[in-house]
Amino acid sequence: MDKPYNIFFERTGGFAGLPLSVNVSSDSLVKTDRNRLDALMEKSNICNYESKPITADNFRDQFGYQLRVRCDTEERVFSFTDNTLPPDVVPLVNYLVQLARWQKNQ
Amino acid sequence: MCNNMYHSIFCAIPPYMLEKIIEAGTQKQKEKAKKTIALAGQMRGQRQSIADITLKSKAVGGDKNRRVYSAQNLNVLPGILMRSEGDPATGDKHVDEAYDGAGATYDLYHQVFERNSINNAGMEIISTVRYLSGYDNAFWNGAQMVYGEGDEDLPEADRIFNRFTVALDIIGHELAHGVTQYEANLVYQNQSGALNESFSDVFGSLVKQRVKNQTAADADWIIGEGLFTDNVIGVGIRSMKNPGTAYNDPLIGKDPQPGHMNDFVVTTSDHGGVHINSGIPNKAFYLAATEIGGYAWEKAGKIWYVTLRDKLKADSNFEDAANLTYEVAGDLYGNKSAEQNAVKNAWEKVGMPIKLEEREGCGTRLFGR
Numbered sequence: 001m002d003k004p005y006n007i008f009f010e011r012t013g014g015f016a017g018l019p020l021s022v023n024v025s026s027d028s029l030v031k032t033d034r035n036r037l038d039a040l041m042e043k044s045n046i047c048n049y050e051s052k053p054i055t056a057d058n059f060r061d062q063f064g065y066q067l068r069v070r071c072d073t074e075e076r077v078f079s080f081t082d083n084t085l086p087p088d089v090v091p092l093v094n095y096l097v098q099l100a101r102w103q104k105n106q
Numbered sequence: 107m108c109n110n111m112y113h114s115i116f117c118a119i120p121p122y123m124l125e126k127i128i129e130a131g132t133q134k135q136k137e138k139a140k141k142t143i144a145l146a147g148q149m150r151g152q153r154q155s156i157a158d159i160t161l162k163s164k165a166v167g168g169d170k171n172r173r174v175y176s177a178q179n180l181n182v183l184p185g186i187l188m189r190s191e192g193d194p195a196t197g198d199k200h201v202d203e204a205y206d207g208a209g210a211t212y213d214l215y216h217q218v219f220e221r222n223s224i225n226n227a228g229m230e231i232i233s234t235v236r237y238l239s240g241y242d243n244a245f246w247n248g249a250q251m252v253y254g255e256g257d258e259d260l261p262e263a264d265r266i267f268n269r270f271t272v273a274l275d276i277i278g279h280e281l282a283h284g285v286t287q288y289e290a291n292l293v294y295q296n297q298s299g300a301l302n303e304s305f306s307d308v309f310g311s312l313v314k315q316r317v318k319n320q321t322a323a324d325a326d327w328i329i330g331e332g333l334f335t336d337n338v339i340g341v342g343i344r345s346m347k348n349p350g351t352a353y354n355d356p357l358i359g360k361d362p363q364p365g366h367m368n369d370f371v372v373t374t375s376d377h378g379g380v381h382i383n384s385g386i387p388n389k390a391f392y393l394a395a396t397e398i399g400g401y402a403w404e405k406a407g408k409i410w411y412v413t414l415r416d417k418l419k420a421d422s423n424f425e426d427a428a429n430l431t432y433e434v435a436g437d438l439y440g441n442k443s444a445e446q447n448a449v450k451n452a453w454e455k456v457g458m459p460i461k462l463e464e465r466e467g468c469g470t471r472l473f474g475r
């Protein structure tokens with residue numbers, strides 16, 4: 001990923017109902033950070049997932065996740081829940097949760 | 107803006123700090139990445155497992171029948187069996203708390219409400235602990251309860267959450283979602299969703315109060331006491347007595363729950379604020395229970411339980427809950443009884459007065475019914 005990019009991440013719901021969000025700008029990162037994020041983005045393959053609306057199910061108190069990223073020329077929004085989060089996206093989400101928590105801590 | 111948890115945060119992160127975080131997390135990330143390789147297949151396995159549990163759980167049983175599994179920090183459900191009904195304590199707090207909490211919850215429903223487990227047909231009570239790693243949540247997945255370890259994977263100074271089995275009312279809360287699913291099956295969106303959440307808090311709190319042998323007046327009415335670590339300024343996740351006062355902390359913000367319809371929060375987030383607006387019916391239950399007096403599970407709890415079991419529909423809203431708890435209180439304890447008056451007063455105090463009309467010769471009727 002040569003061009004700078006932004007990721008907006010939001011986690012909502014859960015038993016505690018505490019929302020968490022972060023907006024990450026890749027060009028604000030030092031090289032190692034940027035490389036790490038690049039690798040997680042690439043591994044997640046997120047732009048190849050369909051952005052599906054969250055449908056009704058019997059899950060209660062699960063987290064909802066929303067990621068807004070630029071895929072090629074268009075910005076896309078992906079919504080997942082714990083039940084629908086693709087395994088390859090899990091490491092990226094974990095990392096973004098870490099960033100959001102760190103940011104709140106500052 | 108960066109400190110306002112109810113708005114999107116648009117703040118640049120200092121690169122030098124990011125590097126520190128990433129270095130600290132690298133090993134964990136690597137481990138998670140390794141685990142992830144196996145997850146694609148296991149996610150399919152999870153769905154199969156849920157189907158298996160659902161089928162198995164439909165088997166009729168006469169007694170309490172608990173099983174506690176460990177997901178071993180993966181997201182595979184139910185995971186590895188750690189303790190079955192009648193087994194001695196394992197010494198693993200997560201497992202034993204899940205087991206004991208499920209038992210106390212079963213006992214409330216069985217001994218007080220004469221209900222046989224989640225589906226009233228002896229359904230096996232399945233719990234899984236150690237779901238994923240650093241997972242700050244507990245949930246009901248339609249067939250079983252699932253608990254995360256909280257922030258046990260972080261240094262103590264960075265922890266916000268303890269393990270999610272730490273508070274008995276969390277276990278009662280999650281199991282109650284199962285009961286609701288088999289009864290009114292309240293739609294998990296907007297007011298019916300907030301009612302779904304509130305009924306879980308109500309029964310979760312009753313499990314805790316009963317184990318502690320507390321009257322309504324003695325109880326603290328806090329949900330999730332002990333879930334926050336000492337790093338957080340707060341007594342728990344929610345207060346049924348004073349919604350909006352459970353925590354007020356620089357890191358996680360302020361408890362957003364309203365306790366009155368005037369402060370109802372309109373939002374699209376979290377299924378229309380189901381964990382926020384539940385504060386209103388939560389407070390109504392607290393007010394009814396304390397005005398009735400004695401043990402909350404005996405009368406107020408019974409009114410709420412019968413309403414959930416027999417009266418509410420999937421799309422019921424707060425007004426329906428108010429009118430129907432009032433109606434059930436009359437059925438159980440008599441029209442204009444002290445119990446029915448307490449229910450009426452409770453809903454009025456949260457801004458949801460019972461709507462009545464006098465019909466000549468027909469006694470008291472509820473509007474629109």
Ligand SMILES: [Zn+2]
Pocket residue numbers: 015060061279283303306
């Ligand atoms: Zn819930």
